[in-house]
Amino acid sequence: MHESDFVRRIQSLGDRSDEKNVLELDYFLIAILLSLCSVGILIIYSATGQDTFFVKRQLLFIAFGFTLMCIMANLSPRVWDRWALFLYAIGIVSLGMVLAFGVEANGAKRWLNLGFTRLQPSELMKVAVPLMISSYISKSSVPPTFKTILVSIMLILLPVLLVINQPDLGTALLIFISGLIVLFLSGIGRSYIISGFILALAAIPSLWLFVMRDYQKQRVLTMFNPEQDKLGAGWNIIQSTTAIGSGGWYGKGWMNGTQSQLNFLPESHTDFIIAVLAEEFGLVGVMVLNCLYLILVGRCISISMNSESMFGRLLAASIGLTLFVFVLVNLAMVSGVLPVVGAPLPFISYGGTAIVTLFGGFGILMCISNESKTNRSSN
């Protein structure tokens, strides 16, 4: 029954009126996502000094991402399973193109200029890698064999190395983690996990010596002692912790954060946006935001649990968990617990590629959700 159902669904792409009159959407998920986006818009408006330029663009990205999500949600997960490799390949090629003809900013090549907008392929890989690994592992044996694990790791490392070369160590690590999450969920043996952990520890010194650039090392050192270089590398962290700390329980009020309004806070509408929220809405605001994220992850896991296929299960859970890792890394970075790396706050930070990719990821998630619903109803 699965087979025929899948085939029919693929064949009836775009012609679903015979089954249902409305698009198959997970309205609960949509409600949470739109709440997050609304919070993002409010904070961006405040952080950019009531400048509507960024707000308008962000709304445009959200609209585009949302549309993309609705379309993707109504494709079959099977399509994604098949297209995983294709998307992954596009990602790798565009990463290669970034290295060749990328737009340079702040000493790093991260963007491809598409004329009308700039694309950041490394953001794309944050979803493309879990998709690829989920697809690959679900096609081979579960739990994965040594060979499967090895191939998976190669598949993860290829984009990671390309991104490291941009250089963007932060994003590379996040991509790496997103792949590892899939491997972990797929049930690889404990001995692999332990030996992998030991290997990672052993790799740190060579990473420090051969891979990391001076400014990256500086950021790590700065994290431990921001006061050492108050006006240089330490400035960001001192200003962001000051913004967060001065917010208190309830914050200074929307558009009243002195740290952000008077431009003491750097990158206040992108990577450091949580500091604006913490300053203007306080710890309560941060907790509300985290609750939204927790509900979102909870929903992802519930979708994953309900999924019949290994691919759907793996992908849904890994998308949810990866997203939460991004959130955690961002919160930790801005509050001075982790070094400053380029990690935006999902759905809140300003940035087109990230928003569209995230919505794309959730589009796939929704079609996994739809699949299990349809399966149950047809059973």
Next chain:
Amino acid sequence: MITNTFVDFEASRKLFVKRVVISGIFVLILLSLIMARYYDLQVTRHQDFVTQSDNNRVHVRPVSPTRGLIYDRNGKLLADNRSTYNLTIVRERSEDLDKLLADLGSLIDISENDISEFKKRLNRRKPFANTALKFDLTEQDRSILAVNSFRLEGAEVSAHLTRHYPKEAMFAHAVGYVGRINEQEMSIIDPVRYSGTDSIGRIGIEKEYENHLIGQVGSEHVETNARGRVMRLMSKKDPQPGQNLTLHLDSNLQQVAYNALENYRSALIAIDVKSGGILAMVSTPSYNPNAFVSGIGKKHYAALINSADRPLFNRALRGQYPPGSTIKPMLGLIALNEEIVTAEHTISDSGYFYLDGVSRPWRDHNAKKGGHGADVNLARAIVESCDVYFYTMSTEMDIDLLSSNSKLFGFGGKTNIDIPGEQIGIMPDRHWKKNELGEAWFDGDTVNASIGQGFMLATPLQLAVMTARIASNGKIVTPRLVKAINGEGIEPNHENSDLTDIDTLHWDYIHKAMQDVIHSPKGTANKISTGLNYRMAGKTGTAQVVSIDADDEYDKTKMQERQWDHSLFIAFAPADDPEIAVALIVENGGHGSVIAAPIVRLVIDEFMKTSTNESLVLR
């Protein structure tokens, strides 16, 4: 298509659920840790960060007080504050300082000196502080900068009050000037008190009364953004302006004296006999004090400092000259009081004086060949300035007695005038000679001292003080420039002394002799009595030059002129109830009656013109 068995499927599903649960727990633990960090920042250390964020944005800026004004006794302004415009730069607001400097240089004239001074100031300024690049912009500079301001990010034109001396050189040596606080001064001043100003009194009244003039700095709390731009004013504490000073100086008198002396090297002091107030204080050549206010150029300064005429040298206070015959009335008084001579005592003057054991005779400088002749008494010796009378008298007068009595008239010590820098001259005695020269005192030294020559040196101020003390029958009043502070008069400082013990008859005798110097046809200054409608008393003096400036030796042609005698004159008027006492010395002016006396008369004439209807004007 299902390749796995049902059992496999169930097993892998269970394993997956287990892994999801583990991941979920792991994620929740991490989240708790991070939330603990946020709790620590936002609740535990909240207050610290509130303080830190306020320190970030709220800055206290000093608000300059207005420096107190300086008036003459008639309410004429001697020092005020003018609005000037400076070009300043905030380093942090300029993206490329060198480019900005180059841009500014292409628009207005900025010298290399401006830039090097600017860089010095830049090194000791606080972050986001305005640093001055060019002072006192012209109207044209300002409009050029205003038009181009859009491309001069970081540079701005700021208005300041700058000290200004409307009378320029005329009062320079009395009022003094302010200058920019230099590094040395920076380390000793109270940084809070001076936070609103970059000027400090350097010399004269401006220095001595600095604490009165400066005022209290105000402050304003402003909110600034990260680039230091002020967003709004939060609160303000107004500054307290400095106190205004009214001086005893009279612009009219000063003007007359200055105009007459402008082309000489000279010093004149006029004292109000009753209050000790300085009515005029002139030292020529002078300089324009306005040049020092915003920092004088190196060339300009070098010209002033290297000038053979030494315009920066305050001769009135610091010039030390042999007083010559001007001390004869004082010596007469001392001799009468100590009963060394009587009024009736006479000598015969052959033109020369011989001291036992000294082959070379002392000449009488004021007599034609043959001397003053017979029957020269003390009065005649003063009126005709007979040296031999005093030479003879000196043999009877011990130098220590002469010295200690002369000190009561103000010689050899500070007059305690209220501006810094006065010299004390030399009033020699045995102890002094032993100490300074390691030699014993000779009787010949006393002979020299008896006509104000030899070792004796006095400042013009000391001569004026002596004249005032003679005029007031021995009242000792401290000379003062400042008459009132913020309209509140300063009481004259009287001192008790032995001078008042001197018999009135002696005073009258000396006063009469001094009147005859002018009013008697035989008087040395009789020429100035023409048309005089009041009684004046005075004494001429001619001092042989002991060069006061070692540099003169280099210039032969000037050397000749500078070996000429100094011309001195002291006087007081009106003679029956003295109000004003004047002392004047004109370097290399020749005989005292020729140059000094007529100028003193001009000054006293001016005083007498206004003294009858003088009204106190206090500000």
